[in-house]
Amino acid sequence: MSSNVATIPLNDGTTIPQLGLGVFQMTEDEAEAAVLCAHDEGYVLIDSAAGYENERAVGKAVAQHDRKDFYLTTKLKNDDQGFDETLRAFDASIDKLGVDTLDLYLIHWPSPARDKYVDSWRALIRLRDEGRVTSIGVSNFEPHHLKRIIAETGVVPAINQIELHPLLQQMTRREIHTELGIVTQAWSPLASGKGDLLVHPLLAAIARDHKATPAQVTLAWHLAIGNIVIPKSVTPARIVENLASTKLTLSGSELHRILSMDDGTRFGPHPDDFV
Numbered sequence: 001m002s003s004n005v006a007t008i009p010l011n012d013g014t015t016i017p018q019l020g021l022g023v024f025q026m027t028e029d030e031a032e033a034a035v036l037c038a039h040d041e042g043y044v045l046i047d048s049a050a051g052y053e054n055e056r057a058v059g060k061a062v063a064q065h066d067r068k069d070f071y072l073t074t075k076l077k078n079d080d081q082g083f084d085e086t087l088r089a090f091d092a093s094i095d096k097l098g099v100d101t102l103d104l105y106l107i108h109w110p111s112p113a114r115d116k117y118v119d120s121w122r123a124l125i126r127l128r129d130e131g132r133v134t135s136i137g138v139s140n141f142e143p144h145h146l147k148r149i150i151a152e153t154g155v156v157p158a159i160n161q162i163e164l165h166p167l168l169q170q171m172t173r174r175e176i177h178t179e180l181g182i183v184t185q186a187w188s189p190l191a192s193g194k195g196d197l198l199v200h201p202l203l204a205a206i207a208r209d210h211k212a213t214p215a216q217v218t219l220a221w222h223l224a225i226g227n228i229v230i231p232k233s234v235t236p237a238r239i240v241e242n243l244a245s246t247k248l249t250l251s252g253s254e255l256h257r258i259l260s261m262d263d264g265t266r267f268g269p270h271p272d273d274f275v
Helices: 028-041 054-061 083-099 117-129 143-153 171-180 201-210 216-224 236-247 252-259
Strands: 005-011 013-019 021-022 046-047 071-076 102-107 133-141 160-162 181-185
Touching: 005 171, 021 028, 028 054, 028 236, 054 071, 071 083, 083 102, 083 117, 083 133, 102 117, 102 160, 117 143, 133 143, 133 181, 133 236, 160 171, 171 181, 201 216, 201 252, 216 236, 216 252
Parallel strands: 021 046, 046 071, 071 102, 102 133, 133 160, 160 181
Antiparallel strands: 005 013
16 A cells, blocks of 8 residues: 555554545445546545445545555444354455455444343454454444453454544543553544534634635644544545645644634534443
8 A cells, every 4th residue: 555644553552544545435336436546646545434324435446546545434233233143244345445454443332231242342352353454443333332342352443433523622531542552543623514613713724824725724633633534525626635634733832722623512422422
């Protein structure tokens, strides 16, 4: 894999590109076209999930290029949690993606009401140990979920993918991730289509100073504080715009000003409540 995007080291000795393309809420046609466009522009990381129902389309795009051009992530659906169920779900996902191995596999939600996430985590460990997936992690896990799977298996996730943007900066969780050796990945990094984040006057002012867009400023903020980001877009111009954020450097003062935007606004469900 080659890309101008920086990479972040993981606790298993591998690395992951710091910026990629998310395909949440894309139709199959949109997902295939977006992945092809992203590849042409220099993206490597593609973030999918069984629950997005577009893994097959992502696979069609990947098949048109060298598999080594991509860092592929997908996620386990809540309905498929459990040890044996997870192994079967993984087989189904890589079949749809048309690949033999996966770069990163995540438990999508802890779904605590099911109380199967520890068994699911044991299955991910098995898949990693068998060489079927390089890195394993979780998504939307609260600190108590993380500490439980670590205590019961001894294996620390490489990544926790959580809702994170300037209005929900998740500082306590990021600190816990750092203590545990877990990398933070941000979903909905632009809070796209929700609220007024990208018309916020502070982001607009910083963007004007850099002759950039508020989206680029937001992504540059994520990159500066060490997050991995996976902004979704089906628009080629936006895909290009998002990638250009890697060339934008914010000052310490600008990063400090963005801290003031954190008001705890959550647009997605709380992980303790989501079934």
